[in-house]
Amino acid sequence: MPYEDLREFIRDLEKNNELIKVKSKVSPILEITEIADRMMKMPNGGKALLFENVEGYEGIPVLINAFGSEKRMKMALGVKNFEDIGWKLYKIVKPEIPNTFLEKIKKLPELKKLNDALPVVVKDGKCKEVIKKGNDVNVFEFPVLKCWPKDGGRFITLPIVISKDPENGIRNIGMYRIQLIDKNKVTVHWQIHKGGSHHYWKAKKLGQKIPVAIVIGADPVITYCASAPLPEDVDEFLFAGIIREKGIKLVKCETVPLEVPADAEIVIEGYIDPSEPLHDEGPFGDHTGFYTPVDKYPLMHITCITHRKDPIYQTTIVGKPPMEDGWLGKATERIFLPMVQFNxxxxxxxxxxxxxxxxxxxxxxxxxxxxxxxxxxxxxxxxxxxxxxxxxxxxxxxxxxxxxxxxxxxxxxxxxxxxxxxxxxxxxxxxxxxxxxxxxxxxxxxxxxxxxxxxxGYLRDWPEVAKMDESVKKKVLPVWEEILKNMLEMI
Missing domain, CATH: 3.40.1670.10 (UbiD C-terminal domain-like)
Structure with a gap:
């Protein structure tokens, strides 16, 4: 069964000895990064960390490295093999045409699965237990990390960023870092090649503001899907439903015409006005292991923040590999192999x-x-x-x-x-x-x-790889096993 929210995932991590709860007081300014970096570089990605005593943010724990190993990534997606998800997609993209009535009947379960994967809008959700608007909005109320010493500020690094195409209304969900500028202003790192940036330039051409919602701490499948390189105009919420074999529950935002996961931890609503000048963003210690310099990116005005009564702040850090994001990337590599092979x-x-x-x-x-x-x-x-x-x-x-x-x-x-x-x-x-x-x-x-x-154009004879005969391998096997036995006794 898929996880209904982040908390179910955390409980399962703890049950499977994949989570360490840190009770010592630590600062979100650099200190969590240093501890998490050490953990991420341990064999097999170490463990997930839940910091329960974050300096200045008592009552808001910080979760990090939740996706930082092959085991935890597979737990998050509910699979034993990443490729299984890819083959689900393959069957949708390249459906076999049934030749007989019986084959048509056999196809019905596949159609039902796709229908079951559609997102469902519900009336209310746990993400709205606390609602703050106007002057009550303050994004600094959350333990957002400053990751590296020369970063230009504090960055939300594992966000689910939602916008809609201003022309056709098709939704895009991406993962773009967010820099905190003021209590009610952030920058959105919409790179030129990304779907969100495409929405921005369309809105600028049309002279429209573009509504944006930033979600932190959702069901882990949704968080993964925000990072997935889906084709343009493919709904990531539908993709999440296909992985889960169960549709995502969405709830309407308070101040913008968007929908967000109903049981998320934190939701930041607002808008970007393309008529405004772009804002300085960065520097930022990036996944390349180097700082990316200051550049210009859109400024988002926050109109509302909703969250659970006792929110959990999920985050990550990037830098010199290996890091937690490595397993997000490896999952993508495996999941999309069937689609690459399709082409x-x-x-x-x-x-x-x-x-x-x-x-x-x-x-x-x-x-x-x-x-x-x-x-x-x-x-x-x-x-x-x-x-x-x-x-x-x-x-x-x-x-x-x-x-x-x-x-x-x-x-x-x-x-x-x-x-x-x-x-x-x-x-x-x-x-x-x-x-x-x-x-x-x-x-x-x-x-x-x-x-x-x-x-x-190769004019010589290409050489063969030097390999031993199979008969010789088989003949020496008993001797080799005896040698291995002696080695084990020496340990």
Whole structure:
């Protein structure tokens, strides 16, 4: 069964020994970051932390690292395998056409599941136990972290940011950092390539204000979906319902025409006026491990804050990998593999390494069928959704385990002649990448690390991988097992 809210998830984390409650007093200014950073870099991501005694914010605990391991991420999504979610999506995107009446009947359960996943608007929710408007609004009432010493202020780092397209009314839910500017003003980090930014520029063209809601601490599936790279105009609340196999309960906001998860911890309502000048945002210690400099972003005016009587503030930190966001990214990598294969069926697997910040490297294995196939895949990936941000794509033969970095480097080093196997392109780059001369635009490299064919200009005989005969492996197995037994006795 899916979690109904964040609190059910927390109780399950505690039950499964995945949560540590910290009773010592700590400050949200830098101190929680230092403790959380140490925990996130422990083997397997350490444990989730619930700080129960936050300096200056007694009664509002801070939850962090809740998604910071493979186990906790799978608990959050209610799956044993991330790919299972991807195959659910695949069946929706590529439904098989039934040929007989019996097959049509068999398809009805799938249609019912999709119908059950639709969000449902209810009259009231726990997120409205406390309602503050006008002069009572004060975003500093919550223990928002200052993460790194040179950050430009305090940032909400795990928000669910909701807006609607001002032309067609289609909802977008994204995860964009929020900097606190004043008690009733924040900046929204709507990067140029993101859905929220698209809404902003449409609203500016139409001369309209754009309503925004920021949700903190929802059912963990909803929080994940806010970070997922869904195609434009696909409703993330519907995606959450598909994962949960149960629709999200939404409630209407108090001051803006938007809907939010009914049982969320905190909801911040307001609007952005595109006629106003953009506001300074940053610096911010980002997921690249470097500070992103001050830049201009939209200013949001807060009109209302609602929350539970005893809210829990869920947050995260980003910085030098590995961090909690690494497992949000790995879940996305696995979930969307079937969809990548839907577009490029020759792909066997791919790996977006955590240390590469997900947009610096993509290692891809393919079933090679014709000369130049690797370059076809490279160019196709650069045109596929948010894979457009990949700066370096390396393509391997299907037998190479791209999840094994040692095997990747072994084959990369041995199979690649840079004068023949490398293409350099220009294209879209993640705006947080500081290496390029221009923000969001720069060089990209594609590398063919597959076995080369004569049709690709290779004039020699490609060597075989040196491998032992299976008969010899089988013959020496008893001796090897005896050696292992002796080693265990020596420990």
């Amino acid at each position: 490029l069926p020759e792909i066997v697997d791919y790996n977006l390494p955590i240390a590469g910040c997900f947009h610096n490297f993509a290692f891809v294995s393919i079933k090679k069928r014709y000369p130049g196939h690797a370059f076809k895949v490279i160019n196709a990936l650069w045109g596929l959704g948010q894979l457009m941000f990949e700066k370096n794509i390396v393509v391997f033969d299907d037998w190479v385990n791209v999840q094994d970095i040692n095997e990747v480097l072994w084959i990369w080093g041995n199979n690649v002649d840079p004068s023949r196997d490398v293409i350099i392109q220009k294209g879209v780059i993640d705006v947080l990448d500081h290496s390029t001369n221009y923000v969001g635009f720069g060089g990209k490299m594609g590398i063919d690390a597959t076995t080369k064919w004569k049709e690709e």
